[in-house]
Amino acid sequence: MDPSELISRRRLLVAAGGLAAVPLLSACNAGSSGQSSGGKGMVTITVMFGVNDLPKAMIADFEAKNPGIKISLVQFEPARLNAMIASGNPPDIAIGAAVGSANTNARGLATDLTPYLDKSQTLRKDDLQPVNDNFRWGGGKIGQGGYYGIVKDWSQDATLWYNTALFDEAKVPYLSDTEPTPYDELLAIAKKLTEKQAGKTKVFGLGLEWAWSLYGPMTTMVLQQGAQIYSEDLTQVDFTTPAARRAFGWYVEFARAGVGPTSFNPLPDGSDQSTFSAKRMAITQDGYWFGGNFVTDKSMAGSLRMAPAPIMGDKRVSPCYSGQGAWIPEKAKHKDEAWKFMEYFMAGPPAEERAKSGWGIPSLKSLLPKLPQELPYQKQAFAVAQNELKYATILPDSPYVTMDAWNLTLDKHLQRAIKGDQPVDAACAAITTEINKLLKQGKEQIG
Missing domain, CATH: 3.40.190.10 (Periplasmic binding protein-like II)
Incomplete structure (x- = not known):
């Protein structure tokens, strides 16, 4: 991913905090009645992505391969996404980070994509890189249960x-x-x-x-x-x-x-x-x-x-801090068509081109061989990245507090500790108190 995507991730996390007032939505099965065109007529799906994620040529290629579907691209904007979800008229598919998705998933705002994955010949669960576990939610935990999004590309960001x-x-x-x-x-x-x-x-x-x-x-x-x-x-x-x-x-x-x-x-x-x-x-x-x-x-x-990622202690851990991907809102009107776009974007020509570019590790294991190795530094980085995959893990992610809140709190107390206004022990105690307060508020909102 590029720097703009990581910045977008932070903006999305701010938006996630604003979803607190949105009520928990009832679940419904993927592809249920009323969620798609049923194959009749032309369907226009609303895709909320960054413009760089979905150029005009890619839209034209998808529409040519799927003559019954048109794409309406809406520039990703956290405030607009928040408003669309709150009004019950969300986009059919939206860009979003896997790490930090627990907040959205616990609120019932995202569609469980597992039924689609079970039927798909293009996107298979056994081909998904472990980073996709950050999009999983079930039993009050990440990393288990259904898949509520698919990562497009990722990196082990501590390297x-x-x-x-x-x-x-x-x-x-x-x-x-x-x-x-x-x-x-x-x-x-x-x-x-x-x-x-x-x-x-x-x-x-x-x-x-x-x-x-x-x-x-x-x-x-x-x-x-x-x-x-x-x-x-x-x-x-x-x-x-x-x-x-x-x-x-x-x-x-x-x-x-x-x-x-x-x-x-x-x-x-x-x-x-x-x-x-x-x-x-x-x-x-x-x-x-x-x-x-x-x-x-x-x-x-x-x-x-x-x-490789540096280490503090004896256990090698090399996670992803973001994992940009896409998810389908629970109240999306055209879920089946959105899933067709998901298959195209995550496993079709766009995914192959992303892998060849070297801008991130592909989300699918089968695309790893397409990572570039022409230049000496690319060969060296490919070997390091391949070895590093053995130590990939998912970061803990509570639905009751956003990553942005964590970062702001940590930075505030780091500044005080760096200046000598408070010792490390006092700073860590204050962080504990403040984050626990936010967790309590988040828990009360979700229930």
């Missing part, structure tokens, strides 16, 4: 990309292709790679995409230590455990070391990519998709490498 030329200049050994770098060691390496001049940072040693996600990386650190942040029923959180305090404390140390951007010194465009491309950042924590930036950037391709 690292680095510039070997900057490593060479600093006389720092390259990162391993197969073994994870401990977080404490990574910070020490970042300090060696950071270059300051006249009181300003000329080269950042490490970028964490701070503006995009704090919940994902910190929760990963906790899981790597064999701990959890949520209670079994996802209604309470404990961020005061030794594992959580260690993760939070590492971020405080990172910020105080001045080796990378934070919310105190954010990058102008909110993304590591341009700074990394300008050779002013030695390492960036980004998923496989990041390599798509450099297919035509010949100045970087020769010094670009990917490394």
Whole structure:
């Protein structure tokens, strides 16, 4: 996925928080009466995607292959999506992130796609990458039960990309292709790679995409230590455990070391990519998709490498922080036709082209061989990504609080801790209190 998609994901999570007032909808089976045209006449489906996700040529190709269906593209906009769902007139299919979908699924706003998957010859459950488990919901938990969405492409977002030329200049050994770098060691390496001049940072040693996600990386650190942040029923959180305090404390140390951007010194465009491309950042924590930036950037391709997700503890965990995909609202008027578009978009020509581009790992196992390996850095990244798949897992996701709320809360207390206004223990206690308050409110709203 590209940076705009991750930014869109954050906007979608804000919108998800606004769905709290929407009542729980009654369930109905996929393909039930009244949900499709029944094969009679022309049907127009409303598709709420980003314009870049669905170019005109793709729309024309789908319509040519499905002469009974027309597409009406509506630009994805969280506020508009929220209003359409609240009015009972949602789009027939909408873009959305798998991680964070528990909120929508628990409210009964999404269609269970399992009956469609069971019948499909194009999209098969046994071909789905495990990242799709983030779209599953059942028994009050993610990762089990029905599928309420399908991921289009994804990455294990804790992995690292680095510039070997900057490593060479600093006389720092390259990162391993197969073994994870401990977080404490990574910070020490970042300090060696950071270059300051006249009181300003000329080269950042490490970028964490701070503006995009704090919940994902910190929760990963906790899981790597064999701990959890949520209670079994996802209604309470404990961020005061030794594992959580260690993760939070590492971020405080990172910020105080001045080796990378934070919310105190954010990058102008909110993304590591341009700074990394300008050779002013030695390492960036980004998923496989990041390599798509450099297919035509010949100045970087020769010094670009990917490394496994770093580790804090003894357990290798390498999750996806977003997993952009699509879902069909429960009150969609043309579910059968929307599913035909889902099959086309997720397993047809668009999916093959996405895989060939290298902008993310395909959602289907059968498309993995289509990932690009023409350039040296692409071959190296492909091998790293293939090995990393063994450690893919899903992040805990409670329906009672949004990822955006988590990120805002974590950043607020990180800033206070970094400035010395509160110690790490007090910050983690405050986070626990504030998130538990939000969880209680969310639980009361859903019931």
